[in-house]
Amino acid sequence: MDNVAIVVEDLEAAVAFFLELGLELEGEAVVEGAVPDRMTGLDGVRSSIAMLRTPDGHGKLELTKFLAPAAVAAAPQDPPPNTLGLHRVMFAVDDIDDTVARLRRHGAELLGGIAEYEGVYRLCDLRGPSGIIVALAERIG
Incomplete structure (x- = not known):
């Protein structure tokens, strides 16, 4: 790709x-x-x-x-994570708490909370600029 x-x-x-x-x-x-x-x-x-x-x-x-031509808005505005089409982009990070704090200064909002998956990852979804959903993954185990 x-x-x-x-x-x-x-x-x-x-x-x-x-x-x-x-x-x-x-x-x-x-x-x-x-x-x-x-x-x-x-x-x-x-x-x-x-x-x-x-x-x-x-x-x-x-x-x-x-x-x-001007961009057209997809309906609905800020679609939920289960909307058909491109879902999100995920990035591996070293410190999810620090990354969330830094991205919040750029207008990012957590969609839910930070979740732990089987003691291996801490994960979250954020909504960023233009409604983009960005996922973060911190390996902990």
Whole structure:
């Protein structure tokens, strides 16, 4: 897999959120023209993108803000975790409590609480910028 793309409303806020999570900014660009039009099946695409990579270099996340045509909201707003489609992106962290505290400063909200799974993991789901659900996993055993 090369990357996972997420459409966001506020690119700057989304980039700050994922930088706080430990991803590294690889680059930013504005894309438009025949290639994105052909890929998406939309006419007149113009979007700002930021490409981020995980610290180990194995995963990439593309954050996209559509400038034209405007992004459309999925219904319902902030869908629950059992909604069909892309569910969430999960990241391994060293300290889940510290990570949650840092992401809260970027507007993240816990969907439930931090749960322990069979003495092996501490896990949680957060809602981040543009309603993105991010899961965190801290290995404890």
